[in-house]
Structure formats: C-alpha cells, structure tokens
Amino acid sequence: MARPRTCPDSALLAAARAVLVECGPSASLRTIAARTHLTPAALLARFGCREALVRAALTPPSLAPALAPMLLDPEPGRLGAQLQAILAALGAWYAEAIPRALIAHALDPGRSSWEGHAPVEGEPRLHHTLAIWLARAQAVGGLSPVDSHAQAAVVLAALQGQAVARALGDPAGAGVEVEAALLALVLAPGARPQGPAGTRR
Secondary structure, three states: OOOOOOOOHHHHHHHHHHHHHHHOOOOOHHHHHHHHOOOHHHHHHHHOOHHHHHHHHOOOOOOHHHHHHHHOOOOOOOHHHHHHHHHHHHHHHHHHHHHHHHHHHHHOOOOHHHOOOOOOOOHHHHHHHHHHHHHHHHHOOOEOOOOHHHHHHHHHHHHHHHHHHHHOOOHHHHOOOHHHHHHHHHEOHHHOOEOOOOOEO
C-alpha cells in the first residue's frame, strides 16, 4: 500500500517557484528539495525529472480569479468600486504570473509566449475581457469615452510594468501606486470612489 503524501503538489510547486525566484533558473534539484523538506529522490518520484518539476512550477496561474470581477455587469453608481476590484484582481494575477514568465524566459529566451506584445500566456484573453467590460461600463456612463481596447491595453501594460519592476527589485517602479493612477485615468471624475470623508480620491 502506497504511503500517503504528506505534502501536496501545490505546496511543492510553490516552494520550487520560491527557490527559482531567489536562485535563478539554474537552481539545483538538491536546493529545491531542501526547501520542500523532501529528498531529491522523492521529488523525482513525484515529478519524473527536474525539468518536469520546473515546468510545472512555472505554469501560468489560473485566469479565473483575474477574470471573475470582469464577468459582473457594470452597475451605475458602483463603477469606481467595481474597477478597483478588477484592478486588484489583475494586479494579483500579474504578481504571480510575471516572476514565472521571467524565469521561463531565462530558461528559454525563444519561447513563443514572449513574442510580440503578450509576454504572459493568457494575457490576450484578459485584454479582450477587460475591453468588453470597459465598453459596457462606458455605455452606462461614468467612464472616459475612449476606445475600450486602447484603455484595456494601457491598463494591462501599466499593471504588467509594475509587476516586472517588483519582480526585478526596481525601487523606482515597484513603489508606484499604479492602480490609483489607472482609476484616475479611466474613470470620469464623478465616478471615482469616495474616500473615508466623502471626498473624491
């Protein structure tokens, strides 16, 4: 009878990602195993080889949490709060996706997902879904009346840039409050969320 696994794959992959971020794509299997408190042999028994473990650790995160706020109908009077939730979800997704993509690119600089304007797998779907939500939000009023695809491109580029700066430890870009700037850019003045004292942010 096989012994039950004491450490789920998700925890092992998270530990492997942390080692790859800290040590780079050449991190050894022994170093990864030490972080997981398993032996290298146990990791090989689980994933087959180091390359398979690294590939699984660098799989892009699920799009579902990032897409969820954009699947809700835009509501007049709540557009500012809804857009804040969208930006927060997208920012969290990029914070997970970008470090993985940077390491994957270092392992294979020619990977197709880094060609053109979409360095992260799944980003075209995010752009399409966000553009549709912004167009619907414009229709109910409260958003700046510009091309929604252009708006979506600016939003994603800004959030991606912030995530790259943070992943690379760039102090000039890592501390910028991108979400607040995007709210001011996309929302019409009357739709901006109110601060605690009832003033517009």
